Amino acid sequence: MSHARRLDPLVAGEGLHTVCFRSTPHVMSVTTKAPKSIEDIESGVRAGDRVALGRAITLVESTRPKDQAMARDLLKRLMPDTGKAIRIGISGVPGAGKSTLIDQFGLNLIQAGHTVAVLAVDPTSSRTGGSILGDKTRMGRLASESEAFIRPSPAGSNLGGVTKTTRETIAIVEAAGFDVVLVETVGVGQSETAVSNMVDVFVVVAIPGAGDELQGIKRGLLELADIIAVNKADSDNVERANRAATEYRAALHILASGNTAWQPAVLTMSARDNTGLDTLWEKIGECRSALAEAGVLDERRAEQAATWMREIFEQRLLAAFKGGRRAAREYQDIEGQVREGTISPAEGAAALAELVGLEDPE
Ligand SMILES: Nc1nc2c(ncn2[C@@H]2O[C@H](COP(=O)(O)OP(=O)(O)OP(=O)(O)O)[C@@H](O)[C@H]2O)c(=O)[nH]1
Numbered sequence: 001m002s003h004a005r006r007l008d009p010l011v012a013g014e015g016l017h018t019v020c021f022r023s024t025p026h027v028m029s030v031t032t033k034a035p036k037s038i039e040d041i042e043s044g045v046r047a048g049d050r051v052a053l054g055r056a057i058t059l060v061e062s063t064r065p066k067d068q069a070m071a072r073d074l075l076k077r078l079m080p081d082t083g084k085a086i087r088i089g090i091s092g093v094p095g096a097g098k099s100t101l102i103d104q105f106g107l108n109l110i111q112a113g114h115t116v117a118v119l120a121v122d123p124t125s126s127r128t129g130g131s132i133l134g135d136k137t138r139m140g141r142l143a144s145e146s147e148a149f150i151r152p153s154p155a156g157s158n159l160g161g162v163t164k165t166t167r168e169t170i171a172i173v174e175a176a177g178f179d180v181v182l183v184e185t186v187g188v189g190q191s192e193t194a195v196s197n198m199v200d201v202f203v204v205v206a207i208p209g210a211g212d213e214l215q216g217i218k219r220g221l222l223e224l225a226d227i228i229a230v231n232k233a234d235s236d237n238v239e240r241a242n243r244a245a246t247e248y249r250a251a252l253h254i255l256a257s258g259n260t261a262w263q264p265a266v267l268t269m270s271a272r273d274n275t276g277l278d279t280l281w282e283k284i285g286e287c288r289s290a291l292a293e294a295g296v297l298d299e300r301r302a303e304q305a306a307t308w309m310r311e312i313f314e315q316r317l318l319a320a321f322k323g324g325r326r327a328a329r330e331y332q333d334i335e336g337q338v339r340e341g342t343i344s345p346a347e348g349a350a351a352l353a354e355l356v357g358l359e360d361p362e
């Protein structure tokens, strides 16, 4: 496709991009034996071996303490090789065309010499019975590419668990050499905030509405957006999409984000027809360059690392409580009293804090 050809690797003329956008030809290798030792998994991941990659991600998804310790060890080893990809969040209301976009965008990127990992944050997957990437048919073409790696959202966990796992999976696919990481999430609930906290550039996929152009997009989502891509600008929808884009520009102007390094961009596209996707890639590159030059990218990543640590600590604190046998009994006991109304939730929390020797906040 001619559109794909035009989608060249970003050439922003700065060192960062030379490093970030180099394709890695080793990403496709496959071995037949599942690696067992942490050393094998590490070297397998570095070599881009699919089986090792799967094993590594299974480790970070596991809730078994032994696996978690192994996952920590693995991440420590891989850490020097992480952080090199461009991390892009893709959000938007259900049905906006996120999966269709990722499928086409991913193919374009691969044609331009990139390797693409696609992850999902979908804490509702356990309830609806299917992850947003579970329906692989909408990413069927990308799924069959050897330079692509698609990982559905881990099922059955809360948002905190999914967030931690996704962050760690990003680190692993980066160490495996993927240079573009796309994280899809539905723009409802809290998951979009979680995803914006783990990516460099946050793209909101919008659709032209009937009359009220800003329908179906929350103000909160708008505030997170670095780029708003109005999708389905095709057939008899083009005019409406242009109007929606104008409305979004006006809305963003009013919101006037506190970010001085980058003013959110609005564009129209058709994921179905593969139009406007090269502009999207250009804007993503411009945004990232602008943030990098202003030092905001480093700030974002530093902030994200700090948030990451805090979340892991909070989860471990809770897990330690529920995991230890005596503590678990006490926890259940206190929880029971709260359920019965014998003590208040605040009293219960205070009793738990005392159990782990936490001092009262001043
Ligand atoms: N006309 C038109 N239809 C599109 C376009 N992109 C996606 N669609 C259609 O919109 C519907 C939803 O597309 P998906 O890609 O599954 O949307 P999604 O945002 O991933 O949806 P969820 O994962 O359910 O939140 C499908 O029927 C697509 O064929 C587009 O550019 N133009």
Ligand SMILES: [Mg+2]
Pocket: 098, 099, 100, 132, 133
């Ligand atoms: Mg989808």
